[in-house]
Amino acid sequence: MVHVALMSYTPDPERTIAAAARVSTSLVGATKLTEKLTPQAVDRLLAQLIASGHFSPFEHASFTFAVEGISRVTSHQLVRHRMASYTQQSQRYVPLKEVNYVTPAAITAKPKLETKYHDVVRGAHHLYLEMLDAGIPAEDARYVLPQATETRLVMTMNARELIHVCSLRLCLRAQWEIVELFERIKAEVERVAPRLGAELKPKCYRLGYCDEAESCGIFPTATQVVGERR
Amino acid sequence: MVHVALMSYTPDPERTIAAAARVSTSLVGATKLTEKLTPQAVDRLLAQLIASGHFSPFEHASFTFAVEGISRVTSHQLVRHRMASYTQQSQRYVPLKEVNYVTPAAITAKPKLETKYHDVVRGAHHLYLEMLDAGIPAEDARYVLPQATETRLVMTMNARELIHVCSLRLCLRAQWEIVELFERIKAEVERVAPRLGAELKPKCYRLGYCDEAESCGIFPTATQVVGERR
Amino acid sequence: MVHVALMSYTPDPERTIAAAARVSTSLVGATKLTEKLTPQAVDRLLAQLIASGHFSPFEHASFTFAVEGISRVTSHQLVRHRMASYTQQSQRYVPLKEVNYVTPAAITAKPKLETKYHDVVRGAHHLYLEMLDAGIPAEDARYVLPQATETRLVMTMNARELIHVCSLRLCLRAQWEIVELFERIKAEVERVAPRLGAELKPKCYRLGYCDEAESCGIFPTATQVVGERR
Amino acid sequence: MVHVALMSYTPDPERTIAAAARVSTSLVGATKLTEKLTPQAVDRLLAQLIASGHFSPFEHASFTFAVEGISRVTSHQLVRHRMASYTQQSQRYVPLKEVNYVTPAAITAKPKLETKYHDVVRGAHHLYLEMLDAGIPAEDARYVLPQATETRLVMTMNARELIHVCSLRLCLRAQWEIVELFERIKAEVERVAPRLGAELKPKCYRLGYCDEAESCGIFPTATQVVGERR
Numbered sequence: 001m002v003h004v005a006l007m008s009y010t011p012d013p014e015r016t017i018a019a020a021a022r023v024s025t026s027l028v029g030a031t032k033l034t035e036k037l038t039p040q041a042v043d044r045l046l047a048q049l050i051a052s053g054h055f056s057p058f059e060h061a062s063f064t065f066a067v068e069g070i071s072r073v074t075s076h077q078l079v080r081h082r083m084a085s086y087t088q089q090s091q092r093y094v095p096l097k098e099v100n101y102v103t104p105a106a107i108t109a110k111p112k113l114e115t116k117y118h119d120v121v122r123g124a125h126h127l128y129l130e131m132l133d134a135g136i137p138a139e140d141a142r143y144v145l146p147q148a149t150e151t152r153l154v155m156t157m158n159a160r161e162l163i164h165v166c167s168l169r170l171c172l173r174a175q176w177e178i179v180e181l182f183e184r185i186k187a188e189v190e191r192v193a194p195r196l197g198a199e200l201k202p203k204c205y206r207l208g209y210c211d212e213a214e215s216c217g218i219f220p221t222a223t224q225v226v227g228e229r230r
Numbered sequence: 231m232v233h234v235a236l237m238s239y240t241p242d243p244e245r246t247i248a249a250a251a252r253v254s255t256s257l258v259g260a261t262k263l264t265e266k267l268t269p270q271a272v273d274r275l276l277a278q279l280i281a282s283g284h285f286s287p288f289e290h291a292s293f294t295f296a297v298e299g300i301s302r303v304t305s306h307q308l309v310r311h312r313m314a315s316y317t318q319q320s321q322r323y324v325p326l327k328e329v330n331y332v333t334p335a336a337i338t339a340k341p342k343l344e345t346k347y348h349d350v351v352r353g354a355h356h357l358y359l360e361m362l363d364a365g366i367p368a369e370d371a372r373y374v375l376p377q378a379t380e381t382r383l384v385m386t387m388n389a390r391e392l393i394h395v396c397s398l399r400l401c402l403r404a405q406w407e408i409v410e411l412f413e414r415i416k417a418e419v420e421r422v423a424p425r426l427g428a429e430l431k432p433k434c435y436r437l438g439y440c441d442e443a444e445s446c447g448i449f450p451t452a453t454q455v456v457g458e459r460r
Numbered sequence: 461m462v463h464v465a466l467m468s469y470t471p472d473p474e475r476t477i478a479a480a481a482r483v484s485t486s487l488v489g490a491t492k493l494t495e496k497l498t499p500q501a502v503d504r505l506l507a508q509l510i511a512s513g514h515f516s517p518f519e520h521a522s523f524t525f526a527v528e529g530i531s532r533v534t535s536h537q538l539v540r541h542r543m544a545s546y547t548q549q550s551q552r553y554v555p556l557k558e559v560n561y562v563t564p565a566a567i568t569a570k571p572k573l574e575t576k577y578h579d580v581v582r583g584a585h586h587l588y589l590e591m592l593d594a595g596i597p598a599e600d601a602r603y604v605l606p607q608a609t610e611t612r613l614v615m616t617m618n619a620r621e622l623i624h625v626c627s628l629r630l631c632l633r634a635q636w637e638i639v640e641l642f643e644r645i646k647a648e649v650e651r652v653a654p655r656l657g658a659e660l661k662p663k664c665y666r667l668g669y670c671d672e673a674e675s676c677g678i679f680p681t682a683t684q685v686v687g688e689r690r
Numbered sequence: 691m692v693h694v695a696l697m698s699y700t701p702d703p704e705r706t707i708a709a710a711a712r713v714s715t716s717l718v719g720a721t722k723l724t725e726k727l728t729p730q731a732v733d734r735l736l737a738q739l740i741a742s743g744h745f746s747p748f749e750h751a752s753f754t755f756a757v758e759g760i761s762r763v764t765s766h767q768l769v770r771h772r773m774a775s776y777t778q779q780s781q782r783y784v785p786l787k788e789v790n791y792v793t794p795a796a797i798t799a800k801p802k803l804e805t806k807y808h809d810v811v812r813g814a815h816h817l818y819l820e821m822l823d824a825g826i827p828a829e830d831a832r833y834v835l836p837q838a839t840e841t842r843l844v845m846t847m848n849a850r851e852l853i854h855v856c857s858l859r860l861c862l863r864a865q866w867e868i869v870e871l872f873e874r875i876k877a878e879v880e881r882v883a884p885r886l887g888a889e890l891k892p893k894c895y896r897l898g899y900c901d902e903a904e905s906c907g908i909f910p911t912a913t914q915v916v917g918e919r920r
Contacts, residue, residue, distance in 0.1 A: 005720075007706065007720055007721065008700050008706045009700070010698050010699070010700065010752065011698055011701060016698045016754060019844070020777040020844040021777060023777050023778070023779055023842060023843065023844050024777050024778060024780045024784075025779075025780060025784060026779070026784065027779075027787075029756055029758050029842050030756035030844045031695050031697065031756050034697065048673075051671070051673075051682070052671055052672055052673055053671050056775070059775030059846060060698075060754050060775055060777070060844060060846045062700065062752045062846075062848075064700065064706060064710070064750050066713075066719055066720035066721050068719050071373060072377065073321075075306070076302065076305070076309070079309055082312035082313075085750055085848070086310070087711060087713050087746065087747050087750070088713070088714060089713055089715075089716070089717075090714045091303075092405060093714070093715045094716065097717075101373075102373060104366075104370035104373055106366050106367060107361065107366060107370060107371075113360070113361055113364060116357055117361075117373075117374055120350075120353055120354050120357050123350055123353065124350050124354060127343075127346050127347065127350050130343070130346075131337065131343055134340060136334075137336060140336040140337060141337075142377060143301060143303060143331075143332060143333070143334055143337070143376060143377055143378035144347055144350055144351065144376050144377075144378065145376060145377055146354060146373060146375060146377070147302065147372060147373055147374075147375055147376070147377060147379075148373035148374065152713060152719050153713065154709070154710040154713050154720045156710075156749060156750045156752075156848075158752075158846075175322060175369050203513075207686070208685065208687075209668075211511070211513050212512055213508075213511075213512055222511070222668065225685065226667070226668025226669060226685060227668075235490075235491050237479070237490055237491065237494065238472070238476045238520075239470070240469070240470065240522065241471060242468070246467065246468045246524060249467070249614070253526075253548070253549055253612060253613065253614050254548060254549060254550045254553070254554075255550060255553045255554060256549070256554065257549075257554060259526055259528050259612055260465075260467055260614045261465050261467065261526050282901055282902055283893075283901050286547065287547050289545030290468075290545055292470065292522045292616075292618075294470065294476060294520050296483075296489055296490035298489050315519035315520055315618070317483050317484050317517050318484060319483055319484060319487075320485060324485060324487060382483060382489055382490070383483065384479070384480040384483050384490045386519060388522075388545070388616075437916070438899075438912065438916025438917075441742055441743050442742055443741075443742055452741070455915065455916060456897070456898025456899060456915060456916075532762075533832065535766070536762065536765070536769070539766070540769055542772035542773075543772075546770070551763075552865065561833075562833060564830035566826050567821065567830060567831075570824060573820070573821055573824060573826065576817055576820070577817065577821075580810075580813055580814050580817050581834065583810055583813065587803075587806055590803070590806070591797065591803055594800060594803060596794075596796050596803065597796060600794035600797060601797075602763065603761060603763055603792060603793070603794055603836060604810055604836050604837075604838065605836060605837055606814060606833060606834050606835060606836055606837070607833055607834075607836070607837060608833035608834065635782060
């Protein structure tokens with residue numbers, strides 16, 4: 001079961017982004033700019049940056065999340081996003097005495113298969129423990145563990161990359177578990193930076209159309225909207 | 231069973247690196263420099279760059295590998311190296327009809343456990359196929375597959391990062407499967423760029439000592455060599 | 461005067477990208493895929509990847525350029541693109557005996573100012589040489605050199621980043637000198653990879669609208685095309 | 691005159707790094723780990739990570755600096771460090787009415803040359819203003835400005851990269867202005883994270899020897915210490 005806690009983040013992230021952005025077009029330094037910016041000015045500036053696709057100042061605010069209860073399926077997908085920092089629980093050094101794993105809803109929906117699923121996963125974990133007892137190193141015993149096995153990690157991502165990754169991973173084409181993960185990440189960001197949190201959304205909301213081969217229906221396809229122009 | 235094939239690479243990689251490096255200290259342009267560099271000059275220049283830790287020109291040569299037969303354990307480790315490009319066989323889109331998986335030598339060494347290992351892995355794959363037949367999407371059915379399951383991918387890495395990653399992954403502290411992977415990668419590079427291939431080696435060979443808590447014995451520890459100085 | 465020469469590149473770049481892309485959805489390995497892909501299949505695959513914004517396989521092809529005759533104004537802009545490798549002529553180690561510099565057309569258009577411009581630039585270079593003669597290190601003497609001073613560098617960028625950077629730097633909002641630089645880069649890529657070269661174009665051609673505050677007129681603005689939707 | 695102010699940073703940076711690091715070897719999640727870590731445990735853990743070269747957890751703490759009064763010589767060097775985020779005052783959009791510039795000490799040491807230096811720099815700035823008045827765009831007029839011209843920027847860098855960049859830029863081989871910049875950056879970090887600040891030091895202090903061709907004398911060369919071994 002996915003669990004996300006915001007461990008730490010750049011204090012006053014939206015003001016930091018706005019002050020940094022203003023440095024590029026201002027004669028005044030960043031320290032003064034930070035003091036002078038009203039919440040309204042911050043809002044207006046972020047909106048302009050987003051509308052014109054100028055995302056680089058969003059790199060100045062970072063968020064660190066403690067992520068628990070995701071499967072190794074999802075952690076493998078997650079770490080493919082390279083503009084971020086990860087520290088993950090090691091299956092080489094940590095023997096997993098308890099069996100914690102994720103069960104997809106598609107499997108839960110079919111009770112007979114679900115029973116078999118639990119049996120196979122637990123059987124694998126049982127053999128894992130037996131191998132540990134027999135002196136097989138944890139790093140080797142883990143080969144038998146299913147990809148459903150839960151892992152935990154700490155992830156730091158800046159706001160620019162959060163916007164980018166959410167544009168892909170909140171899309172309905174992404175797999176349900178990683179969608180869930182980023183919905184929780186979005187909720188955590190929204191708590192402390194509502195303006196920024198609101199920008200964590202599927203790419204179609206930013207593009208104004210869906211650029212995938214088939215649309216989920218929320219937005220018309222690129223062909224329908226700008227087809228002849230592109 | 232790990233298999234690595236060098237699919238493509240920057241032609242004449244060592245000369246490209248040397249010509250780029252010379253641009254920084256020369257009045258002449260890179261095109262002329264490339265022509266004029268003798269093989270001896272290339273060798274000498276690469277040796278100087280390496281000795282003084284000036285690795286940035288090594289980024290100008292890239293290598294693209296087709297990697298097959300590694301477990302998902304190892305692909306998950308591999309993609310943690312972020313200064314590289316990966317395209318991996320998708321378990322979301324490709325149903326894995328055949329059961330191909332890796333068996334660690336530590337398990338093969340204990341025949342009774344090995345038999346159980348094969349049974350559990352095959353049992354998991356059997357349930358995977360049954361779930362596919364029952365209409366479970368491949369992306370969900372795969373949760374039951376063991377981490378031993380084989381995957382394939384294409385990886386592109388530049389020479390600077392190859393040197394860095396090999397300094398970590400050819401160390402005996404790395405896990406045997408990823409050591410094997412990078413030994414094969416090294417062999418492929420050596421075939422076409424022997425000077426560069428020779429630089430793909432554990433970090434201790436470059437440092438002159440082992441900076442891990444315990445040494446494997448090839449090099450003395452940092453404490454023994456420079457302990458009082460650091 | 462900007463000069464760009466393609467020093468080196470991943471051989472058969474479009475086929476390499478296509479073969480890598482196919483690995484993600486195929487049971488067959490990359491080596492076999494490379495052989496089997498017809499030029500038509502490569503074309504079709506690249507078009508699909510681009511239409512749906514799946515650019516990651518484009519990272520497997522890299523291009524190395526020898527760039528000469530750009531000002532330090534432009535090299536400073538250029539190296540802000542971080543997903544690339546640069547080796548630049550060092551003003552610390554190379555004394556610039558000759559005075560080579562860029563003159564913007566806006567200045568050439570006003571002959572009186574142009575004369576003053578040449579005088580000031582040459583005066584600065586004259587003092588630079590005088591300081592070198594007096595034993596001032598080149599790294600310090602260069603402080604007096606104008607930003608117009610020419611530099612040369614080697615740049616390696618993969619096709620994904622080339623597409624991204626051209627989407628920004630071929631836009632008319634970019635400064636003329638960096639536009640010129642990327643027009644020449646595009647020409648070099650087109651020579652050896654026409655399909656890919658054609659994708660090096662301003663972002664509006666891909667979006668179907670202009671997302672800047674004001675459009676240059678080639679495309680209508682985002683507000684006009686998808687305004688109510690976003 | 692270089693001025694650095696720490697605008698923002700990950701709160702409690704050393705504890706954040708330590709908690710993240712512990713996740714990799716622990717059964718407990720990051721949130722609990724953060725609470726339980728004593729200052730002594732944090733210190734001990736950071737020391738272990740550093741001694742064995744395991745720097746990745748240091749990526750979880752970021753620092754944002756307002757930098758003012760550096761020359762464009764130094765900003766061009768600075769932005770070559772790609773694992774960081776920069777927002778710089780734009781010479782395209784901000785007309786520089788005042789003449790602010792850096793004068794190297796080597797020039798100040800020679801009064802006659804210094805007088806000429808000020809004359810040439812001010813003459814260039816005078817022509818710059820004249821061109822602005824004549825309607826030349828700021829982005830073109832700036833070509834005449836010397837590299838000594840001051841700029842300001844906001845930079846965000848994580849602790850791992852700060853350690854790495856300081857290992858290069860606090861070395862006496864680096865140019866005096868960028869050394870000064872990073873000395874001030876180090877001082878700012880030390881103020882809020884003394885343990886981490888102490889790790890911002892030239893690479894020789896970490897290696898135990900100097901790996902440059904010639905040593906400044908603080909440490910013996912690699913050849914002297916580990917010469918036969920490497």
